[in-house]
Amino acid sequence: MNGITHGGIGLATIAVLLFIMFTAISFGAKDLTLGTVWSAVFQYDPTLTSHQIIHELRLPRVIGAAVIGAGFAVAGALMQGITRNPLADSGILGVNAGAAMMVALSFAFFPNLPYSALMFVSFIGAVASTAFIFLLGASTPGGLTPLRLTLAGAVVAAMLHSLSSGIAIYYDLNQDLAFWYAGGVSGVKWPQLKLLVPVIALAILGAMMISRSVSLIALGEDVSVSLGVQTKRTRLIGIALAVILAGVGVSAAGSIGFVGLVIPHIVRKIVGVDYRFIIPLSGLLGAILLVLADLGARMVHPPKELAISLMVAMVGVPFFLYLARKERRAL
Template sequence: MSSRDLHQAPGRSRVTRISGPWFGLIITLSAAALLFSMFLAISFGAKEMTLGTVWTAVVHYNPAVTTHQIIHELRLPRVLGAAVMGAAFAVAGALMQGVTRNPLADSGILGINAGATLMVALSFAFFPNMPYSMLVVMSFMGAAFSALSIFLLSSTSAGGLTPLKLTISGAVVAALLHSLSSGIAIYYELSQDLAFWYAGGVAGVRWSHLKLLIPIIIIAIIGVLALSRSISLISLGDEVAANLGVKTKRVRLLGMIGALVLAGVSVSAVGSIGFVGLVIPHISRKLVGVDYRYIIPVSALLGAVLLVFADLGARMVNPPRELAIGAMVALVGAPFFLYLAYKEKRSL
């Protein structure tokens, strides 16, 4: 794929061909920022610990030491969960923006997170003892149902599927599904149990969750990386992609399945956190252009950094109480969404 081929992306930005050293530098700096953010997040909390204590607990864990237990059983899975789910949400958003050619696409904005949350609410109401592995499956099914509803609603209206109609349909479906989730929570007295999924948070992530979710997310990201060249071409338009031999319908389907898996399993662990998949892919494009072979890995790292810092901020604003991590991300994401919406309106 040449820089001449990749000349436009969601948001209509021009592409410059990036060099291997520049991409390597971006990856290195992003990985360093992730490690730094994780180390800070593990160090600070209700009980402050020295950096030496944190390092010793990570490298030479001693279950007899209380501080080591706090770090290993509570903070490490929490921080690792924030990093993994942040990467998943960011890659899901990048995929949706690429295959739909909609710069406003995000699993939260398009209502996919709302579908996953609805299935969590139904599971709590009718199957309270459901094992976590089945909750992940139900969450994915909810995300898939929501996505199908949005695409059907958008594509059957006059004029066919457009980015604007997709965004409006997503907002409508999200409002409906959130209302249903709230009704179920009130009727079955689940409001307190579901508050976590509405606001989003990583405090409940445990090693048992990560053992199930991390392999799924890694496999999904590797799978969509195999589609990255085709998604880059689709982002230029169906005609261009088809002329270059891309089977657009198949790539779109596989790309959306990847996004649904990433978003669905993440909601089952940390709740409905929006805007990560909106903000991070745009930042990634500014750094590395619109080639999805670069966007996906950079988005994964930056998404992880964002959610780890958001969780740290949620814990540090008013200790020992915690703010909702979704609210922290929204402080950045909501203004960014309004800026993109205004930019898109001016370009029409």
């Protein structure tokens, strides 16, 4: 595929994303027409109840789902490219568990922590768990391999989830933490978006800036070094960006897995192995997936809502099992 074709795919995906977002805003406890949504977005009238519903509740929720989905997908693409591990994902590698662990500690000891501070401690948890996973995987004989990284991530994630559950039981936080374990974007409002959008947008921009080097690393260590890529520096930057994307996403929407696992694989089937195209298209498809997951969670059994993580897992779990079986055959 040439650049023009890739550009066409990108524009078509953006158009689909915008249509799905407008559709998602239209459905809820009170169904609204696309015309009403359009006027509420571009000609907001605060005296109209329908406009207030859209502007104050549905619009920030749908934008939040799109931004967070893009962040999770790009984080997964970065991790898969840098580690050359097709099973890499912020959830599978324990990043989400580290962020959720810090959220549990915050609820236990600092229950009135403001949202911006909660995002920060969630990010610290994601960084700490990621560093521990890489150290654990690299400390074994033979160094860090994709399989060891996955196993180390699974072990650390299980440990952190157990600790989080213990804290929740001891401090009676089960109801408070239910949202973080189930995942959801119903709590995302304009103040949260003012923090989420610039952080995730800058991190995705940074990922696009190192995308060429990630493409070369994905081809193999010898190839990337022979072509002058500073592999250690690129890996460090890439993992840092992935942790930012995943940590911020978890702080806002809870522990939502599989977005970063599934989307990059789909994108590689569409545009090939060049991360200059994989990263931006992963962001767009990740946004589409999470907006659809949120819409499905709201519409399956209204007025009650299902967890977004359940909707995503319905796609992610079978896909993960397929990939795991494929990788086992390749060993």
